[in-house]
Amino acid sequence: MKDILIISNYYPPEKGAAANRIEQLALKLDQNGYEVSVISPLPNYPKGELFPEYKGRFSVTEKIQNITLKRLWIYPSNSSNIFKRIVSTLSFSSTLFFYLLFAKTPKKVIVQSPPLLLSFVSVFVLWIKSKTILLNVSDLWPTAAIELQVLKKNSISHRILLFIERFIYQKATHIFGQSNEIITHIHSVFPEKKCFLYRNYPDHFVEDLLEEKDNSSEPIKLFYAGLLGVAQGVFELIQQLNLENDNIELHIFGDGAEKTQIVNYLNQNPTKKIVFHGMLERNVLHETLKNLDIALVPLKTRIYGSVPSKIFEYSALGFPILYYGGGEGENIVEENTLGWVVPVEDFQQLNTTLGTISTLGKAEIQKMKKAIFLHAKSHFNLDQQMKELIEKNAF
Numbered sequence: 506m507k508d509i510l511i512i513s514n515y516y517p518p519e520k521g522a523a524a525n526r527i528e529q530l531a532l533k534l535d536q537n538g539y540e541v542s543v544i545s546p547l548p549n550y551p552k553g554e555l556f557p558e559y560k561g562r563f564s565v566t567e568k569i570q571n572i573t574l575k576r577l578w579i580y581p582s583n584s585s586n587i588f589k590r591i592v593s594t595l596s597f598s599s600t601l602f603f604y605l606l607f608a609k610t611p612k613k614v615i616v617q618s619p620p621l622l623l624s625f626v627s628v629f630v631l632w633i634k635s636k637t638i639l640l641n642v643s644d645l646w647p648t649a650a651i652e653l654q655v656l657k658k659n660s661i662s663h664r665i666l667l668f669i670e671r672f673i674y675q676k677a678t679h680i681f682g683q684s685n686e687i688i689t690h691i692h693s694v695f696p697e698k699k700c701f702l703y704r705n706y707p708d709h710f711v712e713d714l715l716e717e718k719d720n721s722s723e724p725i726k727l728f729y730a731g732l733l734g735v736a737q738g739v740f741e742l743i744q745q746l747n748l749e750n751d752n753i754e755l756h757i758f759g760d761g762a763e764k765t766q767i768v769n770y771l772n773q774n775p776t777k778k779i780v781f782h783g784m785l786e787r788n789v790l791h792e793t794l795k796n797l798d799i800a801l802v803p804l805k806t807r808i809y810g811s812v813p814s815k816i817f818e819y820s821a822l823g824f825p826i827l828y829y830g831g832g833e834g835e836n837i838v839e840e841n842t843l844g845w846v847v848p849v850e851d852f853q854q855l856n857t858t859l860g861t862i863s864t865l866g867k868a869e870i871q872k873m874k875k876a877i878f879l880h881a882k883s884h885f886n887l888d889q890q891m892k893e894l895i896e897k898n899a900f
Contacts, residue, residue, distance in 0.1 A: 508611035516545040522814045546579035546597045553583025605630040613637045619646045625669045632676045640677035645810035687810040705814035706887040707821045725753045726797040733761035738805025745852040748778040751863035760784040800824040807831030823878030
């Protein structure tokens with residue numbers, strides 16, 4: 506049996522793309538003959554408070570779906586107070602540092618990045634202990650922080666994060682990048698570094714979402730499901746939408762920093778034809794989506810290296826995608842005929858496209874769903890991707 510450890514800041518029962526992505530990686534490695542263990546904080550995301558069953562615990566070891574989970578103490582916070590956020594990040598990083606330093610760990614370790622401080626602590630200790638370090642880069646930081654305007658270019662913080670970024674790339678044995686842009690960026694710094702493309706493909710293809718229904722009299726139902734954070738920009742987006750005269754409505758599922766603003770705004774603007782549902786369990790969400798039509802995948806600004814996993818997740822469920830984020834994600838939607846693309850931050854074009862979509866009949870959307878589902882099933886296959894990477898000795 507081949508042992509491998511994964512270090513991640515997120516893992517179920519936490520919600521969101523990051524937790525789901527790492528769980529899928531762990532389960533697929535297990536299915537391919539690896540003995541998999543995971544280190545993560547005590548579950549606290551996205552509310553910034555420990556889940557009830559983990560309160561009062563310093564660490565928890567458990568086995569779920571054949572994966573050994575070591576959950577370590579964290580001071581949880583999703584506060585807008587930067588001091589509290591720093592303390593939260595430092596708390597888990599400190600716990601992780603001493604655990605990795607003194608605990609027995611497998612020879613091969615997959616380290617998730619970002620967050621950068623977590624990956625720096627992990628890579629530093631593992632490098633000292635001469636471990637094989639497989640760095641999994643899902644977003645480019647600090648580049649993304651500059652583009653999101655949460656960090657000033659050439660500031661002291663920026664320079665520190667640049668040092669950390671280069672350190673973890675340099676010390677990694679090899680690197681997984683979720684996009685070609687990430688790999689291009691890494692090679693611009695370390696041209697000889699071995700990199701593998703690892704897309705965030707889903708592990709589900711649910712055909713019952715394609716069942717035809719007699720709902721032609723209903724409006725077309727667009728939906729957004731996911732994190733309501735700065736990068737997604739959902740609060741700004743709903744303020745700019747003009748759906749009142751279209752045969753279309755928007756349904757929002759999720760939680761995050763912008764939730765309160767979104768709820769308050771919708772309460773004050775009941776004619777916007779936008780419905781907020783809150784956060785739903787994954788299986789409940791998929792059941793609810795049976796009655797919806799098109800997935801909205803937005804980003805507040807074009808973030809170099811970022812490819813939202815929702816592109817693959819919702820195409821695997823057969824949903825046409827309205828993509829509003831630029832970059833490599835835009836190319837994927839266009840090249841695979843997955844739906845519509847609108848230039849990022851172009852709200853006028855977004856409303857024009859929504860107007861065009863609202864004229865489509867339900868029958869036309871149903872045809873799109875079937876075609877997209879079949880395409881995703883053959884082109885976005887996680888099992889095939891894992892098989893190819895294992896054959897290349899990536900793990």
